Amino acid sequence: MGEFFAASLGFPVAVLSVLLVVVVAYWLLVAFGAADADWVELDIGGVPATLGLSLLIAVSWFACLAGVELLGPTSTPARLGVLGGSLVVGLVLTRFAMTPLKRLFPEDPPASRLDFVGRPCVIRTGRVTRTFGQAEVTAADGSSAVVQVRQPGEDPLTAGTTALIFDYDVDGEFFWVASLDFGHDPTLTRGDH
Known part of the structure; x- marks a missing residue:
């Protein structure tokens, strides 16, 4: 030794x-x-x-x-x-x-637009319709992006509203969003019920 x-x-x-x-x-x-x-x-x-x-x-x-x-x-x-x-x-x-x-040690998969699906976003345009709208979404790593969004319904999605990204349209290159404010109609006030 x-x-x-x-x-x-x-x-x-x-x-x-x-x-x-x-x-x-x-x-x-x-x-x-x-x-x-x-x-x-x-x-x-x-x-x-x-x-x-x-x-x-x-x-x-x-x-x-x-x-x-x-x-x-x-x-x-x-x-x-x-x-x-x-x-x-x-x-x-x-x-x-x-x-x-x-x-x-597998490599991390490359970033994908599908990573935004399921994430909340903040509407940045005056309104979101079936053919128009933009929102800001924050990725898991903390970075943010402004993306094209559309909604299938008539929810009042206006600037500053928080919505949920629930799908991505590959052909149109936009995200489908829905309001996160369930059961609340902003056009009604307390006295209107």
């Missing part, structure tokens, strides 16, 4: 040992909920960067340790060559490992 630690703490393996300790500490923090697994918002070949970097460091560390042990005591330039070679081996093997791992 002493030889293992001596090799792990000797040059050039020590360079990667420090990085490996950081990776292990990070994943322990993730396991106990003290850190977020999305440490770096980056994709490497379809796999989160934290996983890709962790694999690269672990594989490179092992390759460097094996290279130093196979070569035995050598000069500093040879050890630098082992470090460089281990990084290349780490890159190649990590890339091969990431190909099957991509299936575990």
Whole structure:
């Protein structure tokens, strides 16, 4: 066991040992909920960067340790060559490992107009009819868009009214909306009942 630690703490393996300790500490923090697994918002070949970097460091560390042990005591330039070679081996093997791992991290589907269906919107035109109208809708990510809307009925949908998007007409490229104010007729006042 002493030889293992001596090799792990000797040059050039020590360079990667420090990085490996950081990776292990990070994943322990993730396991106990003290850190977020999305440490770096980056994709490497379809796999989160934290996983890709962790694999690269672990594989490179092992390759460097094996290279130093196979070569035995050598000069500093040879050890630098082992470090460089281990990084290349780490890159190649990590890339091969990431190909099957991509299936575990499916890509988010692209944004679609159908994402607005089922969302409330605020009417931005003076009225909405069967042939005219616009509304502002907020997407799940917080962004907003002004979209073309139509209504099948005669609800009093005017500027500032909140409506519900319930369908999308692909041919006409507009959304069908309905009033969210059920049972209330704004033309009536309390004394008109």
